[in-house]
Amino acid sequence: MARILIADDAPIMRELLASLLIKGGHEIAAEARNGLEAVELYLRHRPELITMDITMPVMDGITAIRHIREKDPSAKIVIFSSLGQQNMIADAIRAGAWDFVAKPFYESRVLDVVSKALAIPSLTGETGES
Amino acid sequence: MHHDTMSEYLGLFLDELDEQLQILDERLLELERDSAQPHTIGTIFRAAHTLKGSSAAMGLIRIKELTHQMENIFDLMRSDRLCVSQALMNVLFDCVDEIKAMKGDIQEGRGENERDIGELLGRLTPFSLGEGADGRPAVSDAKKEGGGAAGPGIAIDGFHSKAILHAWENGFRALRIRAHFMPDETFAYARALVVNNLMQELGEVIASYPTPEELAESDSRHAYVEFLLLTSEEERTIGQRLSQVSQMGEFNVTAVERAELAAEEEERKQSASEASAPGGSGASAEARSARGGQTVRVDVERLEKLLNLVGELLIDNTRLHEVRKRLNEQFGEQPDINELGDIAHQIDKVIGELQDGMMKTRMLPIEQLFNRFPRMMRDVAQQVGKEFDFVMEGKETELDRTLIEEIGDPIIHILRNCADHAIELPEERLLLGKPRQGKIVLKAAHQDNHIVITISDDGKGIDPAKIKAACVGKGVITQAEADKLSDHEAVQLIFRSGVSTARQVTDLSGRGVGMDIVRAHIERLNGLVDIDTKVGRGTTFTIKLPLTLAIIRSLLVGVGEHSFALPLVNVVEIVRLEPEQLQNLQGQEVCVIRGSVFPLVRLADKLGLGGARTESGTEGRPLIVMIGVAEKRVCLVVDRTIGNQEIVIKSLGSYVGQVPYLAGATLLGDGRVGLILDAAAFCREDHLAFRQEEQHAAHAASAExxxxxxxxxxxxxxxxxxxxxxxxxxxxxxxxxxxxxxxxxxxxxxxxxxxxxxxxxxxxxxxxxxxxxxxxxxxxxxxxxxxxxxxxxxxxxxxxxxxxxxxxxxxxxxxxxxxxxxxxxxxxxxxxxxxxxxxxxxxxxxxxxxxxxxxxx
CATH class of the missing domain: 2.40.50.180 (CheA-289, Domain 4)
Known part of the structure; x- marks a missing residue:
């Protein structure tokens, strides 16, 4: 259905998400292990959606969102946070993430948020902090 | 505790408490009648929420805790997760009563601490946990403790109104968007931000409630977030886009109505944007409350003082007129004197308007009082197992605030009697061929300078025969007297003290508990009470009251050198008696007017004005003023009548104390003190009344x-x-x-x-x-x-x-x-x-x- 980039530093989480998304009929464009990789891989593959973890080494998810949205204001990003820290999720949303899923990642929720995010018209850049 | 600050705000808090309790009472009744009104639940919810907030601010922990739990319940109801049941309504009403009781304690300086709310909280808990009192789950999608409670919606203020009007003028829509969180939402803040971002994408957000930052607080328990959005998108589009946010509950999108706008903005812009603006203009109660800031609370004492000053002004100006008159007599027509007259007339007009205005500020809609009744009637109906429709009309009728306070008890008394005794049991009514549900109508209306309150029921009516029998049984009247009474007179007996307190009468006639007190109370307010009844058909009580207690229209009469004021409402007629009309009956002076005998009271003797003898020449033909209170009539002998005058009542003051036959004092035009006669006191005199009734009865007998x-x-x-x-x-x-x-x-x-x-x-x-x-x-x-x-x-x-x-x-x-x-x-x-x-x-x-x-x- 759609090509998706997964960004998470935990291999087990990437594995889990990938299997869930494939089950939902999606294609995994690439898997990033940190924020910096996510930015690079996004620019290279231009996937339709990014699932972004927040706490990652090298570059955290929020910073990565800012970079990606700067380069492509129409990028669709959904937060997958395994840490229950609301303020960080909020910061990520302010930075331009469209929606979020918090732990536990139930299959139905993951697919729900992904399909909803894919259904929205191309984002324009009006959101976020610019 | 900051006690000084406390007391300063306590009054304000209690006022608010009053208002919110009123809303709770009213809306709970509405809810009970018609359970599925989202608007009703919303209003109740906001009332509970407001109370929670303000009681917490006042440090009133118990009220806060109780309202908090109520708020939770209402929140569940509002999201359809809890249904209305009789058991639940009873608990909620009890909670309201408990808060009222605590309010009473606070007013009496005892604080709220004497009461144990544990039991009530215990009764509320099962409902908030999703169980009805009967153990069955009343909650469809159980939301446990910690489920979000939310605040009221956005109150549209002047700023919002301005923006909305501007948007309308430019062809934009103003929408109120409410998005509910899922019951288990733990990231309401983040979720609200998602919605917020979406809203900003779709248009301009001019307000949100709660703000995302409020949601960020860890103890936030809001169940939804509401936005005011100015947009060119249609409601439908907004709905579609909202559905793309994951993990959200239901949402509603409604257009802002013109009536919701803050009043001043609306008035200012009305003409300008009439054509272009969508939305109706029906002013709802909601809109009125949204206006806010348009009224000022004023201490009653300040108003009283101002009114007093107006009264003084009135008196001073009358003196001015008199001075002018004297000058005129002394010096004849002079330009300066004429001008003095003109000025005095001008001041008359200004004072007239001032007085009018002052009176109006003291006027309140009787709604304030009436609003307490539906709840009371519901309780009474439940207690006694009666079914009736309680209808109130003329709630908007305005009258003096002091009167509103005073008239409450008598009306409550009569209403309770109606429900308790007059209305038959449902089965009984069916047998009688009446509709199962009785009807009690409470109506207020203005009539000239009076307010008339009627209370009618379609119950069993009062049987004069039973009243008579009971009165004879109690020894209040003799059988011979009873036989002479007309039906109307017999029914009036329920106002007699010996009768009304008699338990047997209550049981027999179904009426009369404390009716004497009711009448005494109304008469003290210069009012009249009448009763009209038909056996088997129902009873109507009519209470007639002056609009105000502070200023009354009065007849000034002179006795010797003294002037007295008689409330005009009590004056029946003024008659110059002929010598043959004066008679002596059992040592009591009476006069015969058109064949009826009335007790005669010589004011000069009664008030101990020994020196003041009746003016010569009219010795044999005294001038009398017949005064009446309810059915009783007494003729007062006066020397002269002076005229009608509006007088400002001033109490005699505590150092004078209660003086028999005097109701108060006033200042007269010439600066002297005039005493106000208490008509009721004259009519109450037992021996007078007794004789009168006897004569009346004798007269009735001969009338056959x-x-x-x-x-x-x-x-x-x-x-x-x-x-x-x-x-x-x-x-x-x-x-x-x-x-x-x-x-x-x-x-x-x-x-x-x-x-x-x-x-x-x-x-x-x-x-x-x-x-x-x-x-x-x-x-x-x-x-x-x-x-x-x-x-x-x-x-x-x-x-x-x-x-x-x-x-x-x-x-x-x-x-x-x-x-x-x-x-x-x-x-x-x-x-x-x-x-x-x-x-x-x-x-x-x-x-x-x-x-x-x-x-x-």
């Missing part, structure tokens, strides 16, 4: 045999009409003729503020039109509740005519085809024609060839 007539002369002929409907006989005042008046109506007269038509019977009697002579008098009758004046050339006498003594018109005058000529009576060789005007007022165009008939006779 003979009827009283007032005779009068027209040209040379004598006529007579029954005295029963005659209210008074007056000399001819200024007659206002009306252009194109129907034939026979001579004109109108002003009688104590009322306009009364005066009829000339001449044409009907085949006489030439009347003209004013010294002996001319007008007989004022009351027919079908309206007053009518009959012009006469001269008043004759009171005749007692036995039925057998009069010859019927049919026998005597077979050719006379008028049903208002009843018969002919011969007295001292004179023929008197009896007119049945009271039975049927004459048609003016009735051409009556009476003279011819008489001639032929």
């Amino acid at each position: 045999l003979e009827e009283q007539y007032v005779s009068f002369r027209m040209e040379r002929e004598q006529y007579a009409i029954r005295a029963g409907k005659v209210r008074e006989i007056i000399t001819v005042p200024q007659l206002f003729t009306i252009a194109a008046s129907p034939g026979g109506v001579m004109g109108m007269i002003q009688l104590r503020g009322r306009t009364v038509p005066v009829i000339d019977l001449s044409r009907g009697l085949g006489l030439a039109s009347r003209s004013l002579k010294d002996s001319s008098r007008i007989i004022v009758m009351e027919l079908d509740g309206r007053e009518l004046g009959i012009w006469t050339d001269e008043i004759g006498e009171i005749l007692k005519i036995r039925k057998s003594e009069a010859e019927s018109a049919l026998e005597v005058l077979p050719s006379v085809q008028s049903d208002w000529i009843e018969g002919v009576y011969h007295a001292r060789g004179q023929m008197i024609i009896l007119l049945g005007i009271d039975k049927r007022p004459p048609r003016i165009d009735e051409t009556l060839t009476l003279r011819e008939a008489l001639l032929s006779y």
Whole structure:
């Protein structure tokens, strides 16, 4: 259905998400292990959606969102946070993430948020902090 | 605790508490009747929420805890996760009562701490946990403790209104968008931000409630977030986009109505944007409350003081007039003196308006009081197992705030009696062929300078026979007295103290608990209470009250050098007595007026004004003012009447204390103190009342045999009409003729503020039109509740005519085809024609060839 980039530093989480998304009929464009990789891989593959973890080494998810949205204001990003820290999720949303899923990642929720995010018209850049 | 700050705000808090409790009571009733009204639940929810907040701010932990739990319940109801049940409603009503009780404690300085709310909280918990009191789950999608409670919606303020109006003018929509979180949402803040981002994408967000930052607080328990959005998108589009946010509950998108806007903005912009703006303009209660900031709370004492000052001004200005008059008398017409007069008149006008304005500020809609009743009636109905519809009309009727406070108890008393005793049990009603549900109607309306409150039921009515029997049984009256009483008089007995407190009467008649207190209370307010009942059909109580207690219209009378004021509402009539009308009965002076006997009270003696003797020349013909309270009448002998005046009542002050027969004092135009007579005190005097009733009864007994007539002369002929409907006989005042008046109506007269038509019977009697002579008098009758004046050339006498003594018109005058000529009576060789005007007022165009008939006779 759609090509998706997964960004998470935990291999087990990437594995889990990938299997869930494939089950939902999606294609995994690439898997990033940190924020910096996510930015690079996004620019290279231009996937339709990014699932972004927040706490990652090298570059955290929020910073990565800012970079990606700067380069492509129409990028669709959904937060997958395994840490229950609301303020960080909020910061990520302010930075331009469209929606979020918090732990536990139930299959139905993951697919729900992904399909909803894919259904929205191309984002324009009006959101976020610019 | 900061005690000083506390007390400063406590008053404000209590006011608010009052208002919110009122809303809770009202809306809970609504909810009980019609459970699925989102608007109702929303209002209740906000009330509970507001109370929670303000009680927490006041450090009133118990009220806070209770309202908090109530708020949770309402939140569940609002999201359809809890249904209304009788058990739940009862708990909620009990909670409201408990808060009221705590309010009472606080007002009495005891604080809220004496009460244990544990039991109530215990009863609430099962509901908030999703179980009904019966153990069945009442919650469909159970939300446990910690489920989000939310705040009220966005109150549209002036700023918002301005923005919305501007948007409307430019073709944008103003939408109120409410998005509910999922019940288990733990990231409401983040979720709200997602929605917020979406909203900003779709248009301009001018307000959100709660703000995302409020949601960020860890203890936030909001169940939804609401936005005000100005957008070019349609509601449908907004809905579609909202559905793309994951993990959200239901949402609603509604257009902002014009009525929701803050008042001032609306008024300012109304004309400008009338055409372009969508939305209706019906001012809802919601909108009124949203306005806010438009009213000022003022301490009542300040208003009282201002009103007092207006009163003083009134008095000073009257003095100014008097000074001008004296100057005029001394120096004649002088430009300066005339100018003084002009100024005084101008001040009159200003004071008049000032007084009007002051009175209006003291006026409140009676709604304040009435709103307490539906809840009370619901409880009473439940207690006694009655079913009835309780209808209130005229809630908007305004009256003086002090009166509102005072009139509550009597009305409650009567209402309770209606529900408790008058309305039959449902099964009983069905048997009687009445609808199962009874009806109790409480109505308020203005009538001239009075407010009239009626309470009617369609219950069993009051049976005069039972009242009489009970009264005789209690020894309140003798059997002989009872036999003489008319039904109407018998029913009035429930206002007698000996009667109303008697338990047996209550059981027998179904009425009367403390009715004497009700009447005493109303009379103290210068009011009247009347009762009208039909056995099996129902009862109507009518309470008539002055609009205000502070200023009354009064009749000033003089006794010796003293001036007294009598509340005009109590003045029945003023009569100059003839010597033969004065009589002595069992050592009590009485006077006979139109055949009825009234106790006579010489004010000078009663008030101990020994020195002031009646003015000479009128010794044998005293001037009396008949005063009345309810059914009782007493004639006061005065030296002179001075005139009508609006007076400001001032209490006599504690150093004087309670003085018998005096209700207060006022300042008169000449700066002297005038004392206000307490009409009720005179009428209450037991020995007077007793005699009067006895006489009344004796009179009623003789009435079986003979009827009283007032005779009068027209040209040379004598006529007579029954005295029963005659209210008074007056000399001819200024007659206002009306252009194109129907034939026979001579004109109108002003009688104590009322306009009364005066009829000339001449044409009907085949006489030439009347003209004013010294002996001319007008007989004022009351027919079908309206007053009518009959012009006469001269008043004759009171005749007692036995039925057998009069010859019927049919026998005597077979050719006379008028049903208002009843018969002919011969007295001292004179023929008197009896007119049945009271039975049927004459048609003016009735051409009556009476003279011819008489001639032929």
